[in-house]
Every structure is written in structure tokens, then in C-alpha cells.
Amino acid sequence: MREKHLLAKWTRRPPTIPKIDSVIQKERWYSNCPTAQAIMSKWSPPKKEEVESSVSLMKLVHTQKWKHLAVVEPSPWAGEGKGVVTTKRFPKNSILCDYHGELITGAEGRRRMANRSSDTDYSFFFKAGSKELCVDAHNVPCSCHPHMETFGRIINHSKWDTNIRPEICLMQFPEGSQHIIFFRAMKDLEVNEELLF
Template identity: 30%
Template sequence: MGWLVGAGLVDFTIRSKPIVQATRLRYQQKVISSGYDARKEAEEFIRKKKDKKFFKLKVIDDEIGKGVFAKREFANGEFLLEYQGELVSYAEGKRRMNDYPLSLGSYIFLFGFQDKKLWIDATFSKQMAKYVNDAAPKTKENNSIMKVLEIDGNPHLALFASRKIFKGEEIRYDYGERSLSWRKKCAHRSPLKAYYHDF
């Protein structure tokens, strides 16, 4: 579960020199020009209800479970994934948090939108963003940020790269809660084992 305050949209247009990125298929070149618009790309994938194909879901270990890994490099500011699920009211989200069995996992995301508290319930979503793991703020593992996008009058949660992400690196963002018990446990993990995967 995470908390995110939607305080309006920022300009997601990347205005930098072209960045060359390698894809999975024998490092075929893809150039993101200075006209790349991350918000526009996010809207396209959100409307299609599909993930980008440049991610791999992998089991990390029995305690952590699954994680999402990059199959190519991503530029700072680039759209990654939508936290896709059912939009529900605050009261309904609280009820589901209490009623869902532990075996389902916790994939209900609390956020603020237009002075309201709402939830995205991704419990039954087939998209990958619900498996993106937490990272404490201002750590090297934290490489993305969740933002609220209003599309056709409805809020959507979209994950964007907050720095350059390397091929094989685990995608992680700050869930927005300070007292998460696993942050202490994760401090003892081996970075190479936990955060990178060879493809």
C-alpha cells in the first residue's frame, strides 16, 4: 500500500539531447529525441491497458517474492508502467484491506486526487506494476516515482523513471510510508543479488 498526493500535473516532456538506448533484440538502436513526451506515452499505454514490453517479472526470494526488472536502459523521466486496477472509494478500499485474505497479498494503493482519498485495487490486475517493490527515499535502489495522471476525467497512477535505469536493474520506488518493517530487513540483502538480473 502506498500514499500519493496528487497536487497537479507537472510537465513530463523531456528536453535533453537524444539518448540512445539498447533493446533486448541484439542491441537494436532506439533514439528518444528531444521531442519525446513521457505523458503522451503514458496515456497511450494506459488507454490500451497494456504494459511496455521491456520488463521482466522475476522471483527474488521467498521473503520478498516477485520484482520487476528492466530489459533495457530507461532515461530519467521516461514512462515505465501504470499501476493498473479498479478505482474505489476510501471506504471500499478500507473494507477490502480488512476482508482480503493474506494469501492474496497487498496490492491496494491509497492516494489523493481532487481533495479526495481514493484507492487503486490492483489485486486482480494482470499488469506488472503491482509487483514493483519499495525503496527508501534517497537511496541508490530508488529509481522511479509514482505520479497521478488525470486522463478523461479519471485518475491513473503511472510510474516514471526518476534517474537513468540500467538494463537488468530492479524497478523500485518509495511507497511513501516511513515505518515499513521490511526496509530494515532489506538493508541486509546483497545488492547484486537483489537489484540486478542478467538477461
């Protein structure tokens, strides 16, 4: 149970030995306690079901305080505009951030796109069962985070150099379930590597 408790604290990416030791000290476990090395060896990327019920990921979706990412301009990959780079290593299958915006129907998303004069559109269309949905991240800043620009909408798209992939999850928030698009690392990501999906 203690191993499970410790492993549940790191759903986004693997822990470090000092962080595990710190949690063990805060819990004041002096006997029958797993070692930090044992926890490190048992960590695995979270399965979709674990992501959908993760309290720490729900908190990150609400606060948009994703760590170890930075916005750069110009984008190293595109040579212009903005991009998002890592400031720390992320192992394969780590969750980096979400594509944050207003969740609407696919039909409403297409209607909004047709009415916009901008060359770039920040609409992410996806299927959820038989429904077509859209996350519209066109408005900056969004109404729920008026003092920040969220990372997910700035990530550039590439047909050939992708290093992250979207994963659609149905998160079980206390106020009800909601579809969220997370970005997962497709490979180990190094420091200062631009995210591309």
C-alpha cells in the same frame, strides 16, 4: 510542426536515430525536414499535461503492453517473491508503466483490506484534490486483462533504494477522464535494474 509531430511520437522515453529516420521515411518528407539528431537533442521528458493527453500512453494503459520490462522470480532486491526489472536502459523521467487495477474510493479500499486475510495487499491509496482514492490491484488477473499479470502491481516497495516514483495523472480518455498512477524513473536506469518505489 514536423518537429512537434515527431516529438509527440515518443512520450514514454526518448527515441533512437533509426526509429526517427524510419518515421521520416514513412511520412515521405523530402524537404524542410528536421534531422534525427535535431529531434534527439530536442526530446525532453513529457510534462504532466502532455502525459494526461497522450494517445500513446492511453493505448498502453488499455493494452498493458509495456515494453522493455520483465518479471523475475526471485526478486533480486528482496531475495524472494517476484520483482520487475528493465531489459533496456531508461533515462531519468521516463515513464515505465502504470499501477493498474480497479479505481475505488479510499473508504472502500480500507474496507476491502480489512476483509482480506492476505499478508500482502495490492492497494495504492492517493489523494486527488479533496478526494481519497484507491487503485485496488488485488485481483489477479484483473477483469480487463484476464490473460496477464500487470507489471505495476509486482513492483516492490523500498524505503531506501527507490529508483522510480509514482505520478498521479488525470487521463483524458475518449470515454471520460480517469485517474492513472504512472511510475517514472528517478534516475537513469540500467539494463537488469529492479524497479523499486
